[in-house]
Amino acid sequence: METIAASYYDGKNAKRHPVHLVFGQNGVYIHGHGIDCIELYNDTQVVEKVLGAPRTLNFSSGARCEILHPDVDMQLEQVGFKSHWIESLYNRKRWMVGACLTCVLVLILGHQVLLPMLGRFVAKTLPSSLVDRAGIDALALLDEHMFKPSTLPLVTQNRLRKKLISLQRESFNPSVQLQFRSSQIGPNAFALPNDTIVMTDELYDLLDDEEAVMGALAHELGHVQEHHLLRKSVQTGLTGVVTAFLFGDTSFILVGLSFSLLDMSYNRDFEREADLFAIELFTRNKLPLQKLVTVHEKLERLNHGADRPGYLSSHPSAQERIETIRQAQTKQSVEEPLL
Amino acid sequence: MQVTENANTKDAPSQFFFHGTGKQFFSIWIVNIALIILTLGIYTAWAKVRTSRFFYQNLELEGSRFEYHATPLSLLRGYLIVAIFVFVYSVLSMAAPVLSGVSTLAFVLTMPWAAAKALQFKLANSSYRGVHFSFNGSIARSYFVIFGPLLGLVALFSVVYLFTNRFLNANNLLFFTLIATSMTLIGVFMVSGYFLHAQRLYVTNNSKFGNAKFSCHFSLKTYSMIVLKVVLLFVLSVSVILLTFAMNLQEWYLKNAHTGASGFANLNTQAFAAAIFVYLSIVAVAVYGWTTVTNAVWNHTLLADAHLFHCEMSAVRTVWIVLSNLALNLLTLGLFIPFGKVRLLKYRVSCTKISIYESLENIYAEKPHRLVNATAEGAADYAGIGFAI
Numbered sequence: 001m002e003t004i005a006a007s008y009y010d011g012k013n014a015k016r017h018p019v020h021l022v023f024g025q026n027g028v029y030i031h032g033h034g035i036d037c038i039e040l041y042n043d044t045q046v047v048e049k050v051l052g053a054p055r056t057l058n059f060s061s062g063a064r065c066e067i068l069h070p071d072v073d074m075q076l077e078q079v080g081f082k083s084h085w086i087e088s089l090y091n092r093k094r095w096m097v098g099a100c101l102t103c104v105l106v107l108i109l110g111h112q113v114l115l116p117m118l119g120r121f122v123a124k125t126l127p128s129s130l131v132d133r134a135g136i137d138a139l140a141l142l143d144e145h146m147f148k149p150s151t152l153p154l155v156t157q158n159r160l161r162k163k164l165i166s167l168q169r170e171s172f173n174p175s176v177q178l179q180f181r182s183s184q185i186g187p188n189a190f191a192l193p194n195d196t197i198v199m200t201d202e203l204y205d206l207l208d209d210e211e212a213v214m215g216a217l218a219h220e221l222g223h224v225q226e227h228h229l230l231r232k233s234v235q236t237g238l239t240g241v242v243t244a245f246l247f248g249d250t251s252f253i254l255v256g257l258s259f260s261l262l263d264m265s266y267n268r269d270f271e272r273e274a275d276l277f278a279i280e281l282f283t284r285n286k287l288p289l290q291k292l293v294t295v296h297e298k299l300e301r302l303n304h305g306a307d308r309p310g311y312l313s314s315h316p317s318a319q320e321r322i323e324t325i326r327q328a329q330t331k332q333s334v335e336e337p338l339l
Numbered sequence: 340m341q342v343t344e345n346a347n348t349k350d351a352p353s354q355f356f357f358h359g360t361g362k363q364f365f366s367i368w369i370v371n372i373a374l375i376i377l378t379l380g381i382y383t384a385w386a387k388v389r390t391s392r393f394f395y396q397n398l399e400l401e402g403s404r405f406e407y408h409a410t411p412l413s414l415l416r417g418y419l420i421v422a423i424f425v426f427v428y429s430v431l432s433m434a435a436p437v438l439s440g441v442s443t444l445a446f447v448l449t450m451p452w453a454a455a456k457a458l459q460f461k462l463a464n465s466s467y468r469g470v471h472f473s474f475n476g477s478i479a480r481s482y483f484v485i486f487g488p489l490l491g492l493v494a495l496f497s498v499v500y501l502f503t504n505r506f507l508n509a510n511n512l513l514f515f516t517l518i519a520t521s522m523t524l525i526g527v528f529m530v531s532g533y534f535l536h537a538q539r540l541y542v543t544n545n546s547k548f549g550n551a552k553f554s555c556h557f558s559l560k561t562y563s564m565i566v567l568k569v570v571l572l573f574v575l576s577v578s579v580i581l582l583t584f585a586m587n588l589q590e591w592y593l594k595n596a597h598t599g600a601s602g603f604a605n606l607n608t609q610a611f612a613a614a615i616f617v618y619l620s621i622v623a624v625a626v627y628g629w630t631t632v633t634n635a636v637w638n639h640t641l642l643a644d645a646h647l648f649h650c651e652m653s654a655v656r657t658v659w660i661v662l663s664n665l666a667l668n669l670l671t672l673g674l675f676i677p678f679g680k681v682r683l684l685k686y687r688v689s690c691t692k693i694s695i696y697e698s699l700e701n702i703y704a705e706k707p708h709r710l711v712n713a714t715a716e717g718a719a720d721y722a723g724i725g726f727a728i
Contacts, residue, residue, distance in 0.1 A: 007403060009469035014549060015700040016403055016468060048389075051363040053396035053404060064469050066404060089370050090389075096366040099373035106376050246372070250676050251665055253618060258673075 004069040007054075008035055011062030021065065023079050028057070030065070039063070046081045049073065051090070107242075111262060115238055116269075119231030128175075128195070131230060135194025139179070142198075150180035150201050160210070164197075164217055167285055176224060178217070180204075187302065189216050191223040193230070206298055215278060215292040222277030228270045236263050267314040275321055279328045289329045296322050352649055352692035357685050359397035361678030367393055368677040380422075384415040395465065398688065401699070408471075409464040455481035462546060470704045476545035484541050488534035495526035524570060532566040533559065539636055549702045551643035557636050565635060569628035576620035584613040622665070623658050630654040637691065645696040652690045660686060 008017040008030055019032035027040040039059045047056040054068040055076070077083070089095045150157065161178050168176075175195040187203035197220045199213075207213050223229070239262045247254035275292075282289055300318035371386035388411045395407040424446065431439040455478050462472040499522050507515045536559050543555035587609055630652045637650035664679035 009403070011469040011704060013700060013703040014468040014470045015698075016401070047406075048392070050392050050396045051367065052359045053393075056396070056404075056406065062469070089374075090366055093366075096369060099366075099370040102373040103369065103376065106373075247668075247673060247676070250668060250673075250679070253665065254668055254673060257669070 002071070004067060004072055004075065006030075006065045006067040006069070008033075008065050009063060010035075011064060019065070021067065023075050025079075041079065041081075046076055049083065049087060049091075110242070111239070111265075115235045116231070116266075118238070119234040122234045123227035123230045126230065128227070128230070132194040135192035135196055138192055139196065139198065143181075146185060147181040147183050150182050152180050152201050152204060156204075160213065160217070163210070163214055164221070167214060167218060167281060168221070169284065171225070173225065176221065187299065189220050191220045191229065195224050197221065197224065206302070207295060209291065209294065211287060211291040212294045212298075214287070215282065215295045218278035218281045218292075219274045219295075221281070222274035223270070226270075226273055226277065228274065232266060232270060235266050239263060239266075261311065264314045265311070268316050271315050271321075272324070275316075275324055279325060283328070283332065289325050289332065292325050293322050296325075352647075352694040353401050355688045355691045355693070356399040357397055357681075357688040358399060359393055359681055361681040364393060364677040364681050365674075381415070384411040384418055387411075387414055394684070400467070400693065401695070403468045406466045407464060408466065409460070451481040451485040452478055454485065458542065467548065468699075470549040470702060472549075473547045473705065474542075474545055475547075476541055480541055484534055484538045487537070488530050491530035491534065492527065495523065495530060499523050499526070524574065528563075528566055528570050532563040535566070535632075536562040539632075543636070543640055547705070548642060550705050551646075551702045554641045554644060555636060555639055556641065557639040561635060562632070565628065565631050568631075569624060572627065573621070573624045576624060577617055580613060580616045580620065584609065619662065622661060626658045626661050627654045630657045633687075642693070643702065646699070647694045649692040649694065650687075650690055652687060656686065657683075 003020040003022050006019055006021050008019040009015070010017070017033040017035050019030050019035050022029040024038075026042075027038045028044070030037050030039065039057075039061070043060040045058040045060075047058060049055065054066040055072045057065040057067070059065075073083075089099075157178075157180050164176070164178055165172060173195065177194075177196040179196055179198045180201065181198060182201045185200065187200060187206040189197065189199040189203055191197050197217060199217065199220075203216060204213055207216065240259055243255050243259045243262070247258065278292055279289060282292060296318045367389060371382070371389065374382040375386055388407070388409055391407045391409070395405040398405045424442075428439055428442055428446075431442060455474075455476055458476070459474045462474040465472045499519050502522070503515060503519045507519075536557070539557065539562075540555050543553050546553045631654060634650045634652055637648045640648045642648070660679075660683050664675070664683065667675040668679060
């Protein structure tokens with residue numbers, strides 16, 4: 001075997017000795033620059049190859065060698081130092097491409113399929129009473145800062161409450177409460193973690209039609225019955241962990257951006273699910289689906305021109321949602337031609 | 340303290356080199372991520388060691404490379420402990436919020452200990468030419484330099500708050516807002532200047548290479564001047580942006596006040612743009628600050644009171660590298676990250692030199708006299724705590 005140039009360090013001081021190595025049967029001969037010794041292979045640890053760096057040999061005597069020679073890998077293998085199979089994962093191009101594809105696939109699969117599955121699982125197994133406190137506290141906070149008592153007559157409120165109960169029919173959920181408030185935030189309705197649905201007087205006034213109001217409430221009921229808040233926290237929380245892990249030590253803006261986009265896509269999915277729930281509920285109760293369209297049309301008119309492109313928005317576009325209802329209406333008229 | 344040139348100093352300072360390429364690091368990075376995902380996170384310790392080895396062994400000085408000795412299993416212990424803690428904390432925060440607050444507090448209280456131990460572990464596992472580095476800063480001092488600024492800032496904000504509560508009213512709003520803001524800024528400047536300087540000195544003056552001590556002769560005065568410049572630059576850039584935004588805001592208000600909600604969309608875009616500009620200026624000013632401080636610190640750092648370091652990074656160039664890295668990271672959905680890291684490191688190393696007095700041969704290895712705690716390194720690394728070097 002040919003001699004190989006290397007740098008030798010005795011481990012006692014920071015002096016570099018340029019030496020020559022010859023790999024023998026049982027050990028390596030080191031000579032040059034005042035050094036003349038043999039280190040047995042039994043006393044030698046070959047450090048894993050690092051891309052771009054010299055090969056390093058650590059000896060149990062505390063000394064070490066750095067070898068930049070291109071043939072060193074081959075010679076080491078010839079005398080019996082085999083490289084770990086994991087090295088080829090890092091050094092062969094095919095595995096790098098494979099790793100790329102794996103990451104992309106797993107991340108997409110995780111986002112589209114696995115996380116939603118986990119969300120549904122948690123919603124099924126976790127008792128909802130765990131998050132009730134959050135709902136009560138949230139409403140108290142809103143009442144303190146943004147809400148005033150409703151100006152709707154109690155008669156109207158109770159009528160709407162009764163209608164909501166009858167809407168649910170057999171799948172009646174006794175923990176659902178309907179609360180009314182007046183607020184500067186404008187027309188709005190939303191669901192809280194403790195299954196309370198809150199509606200503003202401004203929404204009632206805007207819609208001006210109690211069947212349309214029931215449409216909005218049916219949508220919110222969808223959020224409650226499908227446990228969207230809980231599923232959303234699981235999915236969004238884990239999305240946050242993954243984006244923080246991938247981009248965290250590089251830049252916050254990457255984390256923030258990717259997290260927001262992914263979170264908004266989940267939000268849109270939940271909104272679509274709630275829309276479908278409302279359609280189904282109205283169909284079962286034989287209520288006109290056109291009223292659901294009215295809700296979206298009136299709200300759209302209020303926010304006209306404010307829609308951002310699909311992927312930058314937390315809700316599906318009004319057109320898409322109205323289109324979904326129209327398709328249901330078409331299906332309905334096909335199935336019940338006599339109506 | 341000045342190191343005077345004499346006949347025994349080498350002709351020119353020795354240059355540090357970084358030999359690794361972005362392409363090489365990319366394959367390490369992407370295979371690491373794939374394996375971490377496939378092993379549900381357990382591979383992280385091995386990935387961390389491999390990455391550290393890549394960066395250490397590609398760093399060269401005077402024909403020799405650096406080396407990293409930590410083993411994955413020792414890091415893994417620390418990671419597991421933190422993972423368990425995070426899990427327990429999540430469960431607690433849902434069921435018993437009070438307990439989770441207590442555990443957070445306990446965790447925070449261990450941070451300075453963990454950071455010091457992690458540094459000790461890291462340096463003990465770093466070597467050059469077979470001689471190991473070491474760190475033996477006292478834990479007490481670690482608490483002082485880390486909690487000192489936090490307590491200082493809390494005290495500052497309490498004082499400002501009490502002050503504004505007592506004196507602020509509708510009549511003197513503008514005047515006292517200015518006073519309060521100035522008080523805050525000056526206070527932040529003083530507190531952060533003092534403690535950041537103390538942290539740097541704590542890290543450097545307690546580190547050794549073999550039997551050779553590192554020492555930092557970087558005065559508080561110089562440091563404070565840099566911090567002052569950074570704070571002023573930051574205030575200036577943010578004010579410019581907000582003023583521009585405020586002018587647009589006024590324009591928008593006059594045009595859109597009557598249409599109500601529909602105007603909000605335009606406002607959102609404006610606010611979004613303003614936020615982007617504020618973020619970019621924060622990054623630029625922070626990088627400027629980091630470059631200037633790093634240069635100054637290393638230019639005043641000595642090894643064995645004889646070998647002098649040099650660092651001359653250009654703030655402009657570094658800001659450009661950081662911002663273009665960011666843009667490329669966004670455009671490539673993150674795939675450029677490893678390339679960007681190597682790019683920045685290569686630049687920094689290319690600006691770093693050391694004037695060696697005679698030679699480094701006189702430095703000899705020392706036996707480590709304290710047990711190094713790998714658990715702390717793992718835990719601190721996982722939780723993102725650490726002293727900047």
